[in-house]
Amino acid sequence: MSVNCKDYDFSLIEPHWQSFWERKKTFRAEDFSDKPKYYILDMYPYPSGSGLHIGHPEGYTASDILARYKSANGCNVLHPMGWDAFGLPAEQHAINQGTPPGATTAKNVEVFRRQIKRIGFALDWEREINTTDPGYYKWTQWIFLQMFKHGLAYVDERPVWWCPALKTVLANEEVINGRSERGDHPVERRNLRQWVLRITAHADRLLDGLQDLDWPESTKRQQSNWIGRSEGAEVVFGIDGFPDDSVKVFTTRPDTLFGATYMVLAPEHPLTAKVTTGEFRGKVNAYVREAAGKSDLDRTDLAKEKTGVFTGSFAINPVNDQHIPIWTADYVLLTYGTGAIMAVPAHDERDHEFAEKFQLPIVPVIEPKTADADTALPYMGQGVMVDSGDYTGLDSEAGKQQITADLESSGRGKAAINYKLRDWLFSRQRYWGEPIPIVWVDEETYERAASIKKGAVAALLPKEPITYLAEGKVLCALPIPETELPLELPETDSYQPSGTGESPLANIKEWLDVWFDLKTGRTVPASEPVPEDGNWARATRETNTMPQWAGSCWYYLRYCDPANESALIDPKLEQYWKTPDFYIGGAEHAVLHLLYARFWHQFLYDIKVVSEPEPFKKLFHQGIILGEDGAKMSKSVGNVVNPDEVIDRYGADSLRLFEMFLGPLEDVKPWNTTGIDGVSRFLRRVWRELIDRDGAIHGNIQDGHTDTPETERLLHETIKKVTGDIERLRFNTAISQMMIFANHLQKTESISLATAKVFIQLLAPFAPHMCEELWERLGENPSIVNAPWPQFDPAKLATEEVRIVFQINGKLRGDALVPNDADEAAVLETARAHPRVKAHLEGKPIKKVIYVPGKILNIVV
RNA sequence: GCCCGGGUGGCGGAAUGGUAGACGCUGCGGACUUAAAAUCCGUUGUCCGUAAGGACGUGGGGGUUCGAGUCCCCCCCUGGGCACCA
Numbered sequence A: 001m002s003v004n005c006k007d008y009d010f011s012l013i014e015p016h017w018q019s020f021w022e023r024k025k026t027f028r029a030e031d032f033s034d035k036p037k038y039y040i041l042d043m044y045p046y047p048s049g050s051g052l053h054i055g056h057p058e059g060y061t062a063s064d065i066l067a068r069y070k071s072a073n074g075c076n077v078l079h080p081m082g083w084d085a086f087g088l089p090a091e092q093h094a095i096n097q098g099t100p101p102g103a104t105t106a107k108n109v110e111v112f113r114r115q116i117k118r119i120g121f122a123l124d125w126e127r128e129i130n131t132t133d134p135g136y137y138k139w140t141q142w143i144f145l146q147m148f149k150h151g152l153a154y155v156d157e158r159p160v161w162w163c164p165a166l167k168t169v170l171a172n173e174e175v176i177n178g179r180s181e182r183g184d185h186p187v188e189r190r191n192l193r194q195w196v197l198r199i200t201a202h203a204d205r206l207l208d209g210l211q212d213l214d215w216p217e218s219t220k221r222q223q224s225n226w227i228g229r230s231e232g233a234e235v236v237f238g239i240d241g242f243p244d245d246s247v248k249v250f251t252t253r254p255d256t257l258f259g260a261t262y263m264v265l266a267p268e269h270p271l272t273a274k275v276t277t278g279e280f281r282g283k284v285n286a287y288v289r290e291a292a293g294k295s296d297l298d299r300t301d302l303a304k305e306k307t308g309v310f311t312g313s314f315a316i317n318p319v320n321d322q323h324i325p326i327w328t329a330d331y332v333l334l335t336y337g338t339g340a341i342m343a344v345p346a347h348d349e350r351d352h353e354f355a356e357k358f359q360l361p362i363v364p365v366i367e368p369k370t371a372d373a374d375t376a377l378p379y380m381g382q383g384v385m386v387d388s389g390d391y392t393g394l395d396s397e398a399g400k401q402q403i404t405a406d407l408e409s410s411g412r413g414k415a416a417i418n419y420k421l422r423d424w425l426f427s428r429q430r431y432w433g434e435p436i437p438i439v440w441v442d443e444e445t446y447e448r449a450a451s452i453k454k455g456a457v458a459a460l461l462p463k464e465p466i467t468y469l470a471e472g473k474v475l476c477a478l479p480i481p482e483t484e485l486p487l488e489l490p491e492t493d494s495y496q497p498s499g500t501g502e503s504p505l506a507n508i509k510e511w512l513d514v515w516f517d518l519k520t521g522r523t524v525p526a527s528e529p530v531p532e533d534g535n536w537a538r539a540t541r542e543t544n545t546m547p548q549w550a551g552s553c554w555y556y557l558r559y560c561d562p563a564n565e566s567a568l569i570d571p572k573l574e575q576y577w578k579t580p581d582f583y584i585g586g587a588e589h590a591v592l593h594l595l596y597a598r599f600w601h602q603f604l605y606d607i608k609v610v611s612e613p614e615p616f617k618k619l620f621h622q623g624i625i626l627g628e629d630g631a632k633m634s635k636s637v638g639n640v641v642n643p644d645e646v647i648d649r650y651g652a653d654s655l656r657l658f659e660m661f662l663g664p665l666e667d668v669k670p671w672n673t674t675g676i677d678g679v680s681r682f683l684r685r686v687w688r689e690l691i692d693r694d695g696a697i698h699g700n701i702q703d704g705h706t707d708t709p710e711t712e713r714l715l716h717e718t719i720k721k722v723t724g725d726i727e728r729l730r731f732n733t734a735i736s737q738m739m740i741f742a743n744h745l746q747k748t749e750s751i752s753l754a755t756a757k758v759f760i761q762l763l764a765p766f767a768p769h770m771c772e773e774l775w776e777r778l779g780e781n782p783s784i785v786n787a788p789w790p791q792f793d794p795a796k797l798a799t800e801e802v803r804i805v806f807q808i809n810g811k812l813r814g815d816a817l818v819p820n821d822a823d824e825a826a827v828l829e830t831a832r833a834h835p836r837v838k839a840h841l842e843g844k845p846i847k848k849v850i851y852v853p854g855k856i857l858n859i860v861v
Numbered sequence B: 001g002c003c004c005g006g007g008u009g010g011c012g013g014a015a016u017g018g019u020a021g022a023c024g025c026u027g028c029g030g031a032c033u034u035a036a037a038a039u040c041c042g043u044u045g046u047c048c049g050u051a052a053g054g055a056c057g058u059g060g061g062g063g064u065u066c067g068a069g070u071c072c073c074c075c076c077c078u079g080g081g082c083a084c085c086a
Helices: A010-024 A056-072 A088-097 A101-117 A134-149 A199-212 A217-227 A254-259 A270-275 A278-293 A349-358 A396-409 A443-451 A571-577 A592-606 A643-650 A652-661 A675-690 A709-727 A731-747 A753-763 A768-777 A824-833 A835-841
Strands: A037-042 A076-078 A153-163 A168-170 A188-197 A230-239 A246-251 A262-265 A309-316 A323-328 A340-343 A413-418 A438-442 A467-470 A473-479 A513-517 A523-525 A536-541 A582-584 A801-808 A811-819 A848-852 A856-860
Touching: A010 A652, A010 A768, A037 A056, A037 A571, A056 A076, A056 A582, A056 A652, A056 A709, A088 A101, A134 A153, A134 A473, A134 A592, A153 A467, A168 A188, A199 A217, A199 A592, A217 A592, A230 A254, A230 A396, A246 A254, A246 A262, A246 A340, A254 A396, A262 A270, A270 A278, A270 A309, A278 A309, A278 A323, A340 A349, A396 A413, A438 A443, A438 A513, A443 A473, A443 A536, A523 A536, A643 A652, A643 A675, A652 A675, A652 A731, A652 A768, A675 A731, A675 A753, A675 A768, A709 A731, A709 A753, A731 A753, A753 A768, A801 A824, A801 A835, A811 A824, A811 A835, A824 A835, A824 A848, A824 A856
Parallel strands: A037 A076, A037 A582, A262 A323, A801 A856
Antiparallel strands: A153 A168, A153 A188, A230 A246, A230 A309, A230 A413, A262 A340, A309 A323, A438 A473, A438 A536, A467 A473, A513 A523, A513 A536, A801 A811, A848 A856
């Protein structure tokens, strides 16, 4: 039923059709439909307290246009929405205001849902998910347990970013220039017990898998750089005076081994203290202490000037037995390679800078091959080896192979590959995250649990126990099996961090200390008596929670089977929906989310939960919308545009249309308040052309009317252009074309009803509310979504005459209409008759004529 | 420093090597109106010219081509990512 209004009153039309779609479940995705499936995924939002901002509807509108277009093309479209709702802000709100994070989150989600529904997206709301629902995070925990079982999760005491203000540990990626990403507080290094995921085990697969993905090249390159694979060799150096020790270094240039004039150990390298000789001990100790106190920021960004001290010892170069001094310097990182380098100042920039400063010898061993090459040192390119013993004269590439092979056969080295990628620090000392489903027991208890045949706990144990040393006692990790999941967050009144590096959960004693059934994994508070049946032992729960990335690593799978209580996803549904066919979201997730999710997906592939090796075949990044002043929108600058206000004033269809009309989807572009008047005018004009002042079909729209050839051609041009532009996500030019058609409509006496309907169909994915209303008023049954997408007829695009442009020496001098099939001679004749062309040809012999049929005739004189 | 993008009217932007500036905004002039809003018509790259027309014009400099915003080389500016990764 259409809306009772005569004018284009979006405030009535939009809510009407939104409720129609909801009642009729218009956008419900049908499991196992015979239609081809098309799965469109938006990066789901974090429901912040400030509500939807103008950037959200950009990507969502783009995916929505595609969803509606695919539906009209006969696809069974899955287009879901959900909430990435764990995270620090709700917890900080709890600390400040005392409101439980769950309550804050629920409220924020409600606001987001209402705001998103107001924009009229073709979403299947029955599949809505929320990462903080126990029914959802049960499976996040389940995946963690599988990783635990397969040896991909481990515990390590390691230096991490500690933020004193937030009283929590941050991941590398949450630290920007030595300050916390959230809150901008200073951070420092501290050693803490952490859960770590072995993402490095997937380094090669994560790199190789990129190849076949239809992703923006820059995003692939960013991931590839992040993984940072480099090939080279590990070389073993002896140490003079320490016959039982040796130092391994990693180098990508084994061909420069003869140019190694000193060695550097990272200050934290275990051998640094050991090889330091008496007279240098004081200096070295002081240097190491100082380095330990420095943040990575100080060690990298600010340390333009290289520092370091000599240890007093000498390393022995395996290729020529040369003794070279061993230094320690903080430009060598413990966490990359072996934490030690051979320094080749003639062929490495950093080593060169260091050698110059400390007056260490610089020995060139590679000569550029081309004569005109820059011979200044350091020379980092390839070339011919010189002063390199038996290898002298070899090409550096060949020398690399040869030296590596020789080192390998003499046991003094081997080919090696290194990555910049580090294992993923996976624990957070926070309340508002998924609890890690682990309890800690002593060694003896662990043995008991491991020995229980057919025990749910024993079935999840990794090959090697995960242990750590606490106050002299070894503690072992036992999993809480699936039957006991979800492990829900306990309720509490205090969300304050413990301040000791442990999460607020550590303060909840009743939850923390339990009796644990070593067979089934059941738990009972330790304050209660031990249950009589079972294999009970005392245990302490893990208090760390998972990082916010966890939930988003697999959410796209859950949309396919959101309510399943017995599996993450039903295999049959996984087979049907597979992975998203199209994924859209911000480029800020180019590395982290997209890399972590790929890692989890690859793991799920290995354990046969999913059947495709990669989660996101096709990816697109929408650009950021800036404030009207060209600056990033921010509350403090006061240039934030609120979508609710835009909808109040112009309607959701205008908002959608304008977000798409601003410019290319992938571009960063400024908002423009007056610009929205243009698209709003366009919509009102379309309405007025089709609907009379009394609300009925306009008199100019006539059933059975024969359109002029011009109208017909323009209609088919528009079908072609809009269709092609949607396929290529070029929505701004699709809208331009529809504006051109509307402008024509206005200048045309009458058009057929059929033509009007086709035009409305083209516009419907962009402005769905108004088009549903018009569709019905033109006599069709809703929903317009179900009408098959219009096809253009190439025959209708052809014209009998074409405009040929005349150029003389490449300069435009006129044009004329010529018959379609005119040959060069005929066109040239027409051109020569053209007064302006004639004037420019006066007295000049024609040297050459270039004729491009249908386009141009260029006369060279 | 390294790796990616991007520089086109007053503004957002459009242009398979073939009419640069589509479409929209703004500005200006006009119609309708008592008035306003809304709507409609015209106009809007720069310079010369009354006009017809001409010259110039896609960050700068060179090149390829009958023809370059588009392809090649050098440079400048700008946005993003990484940053002592051996």
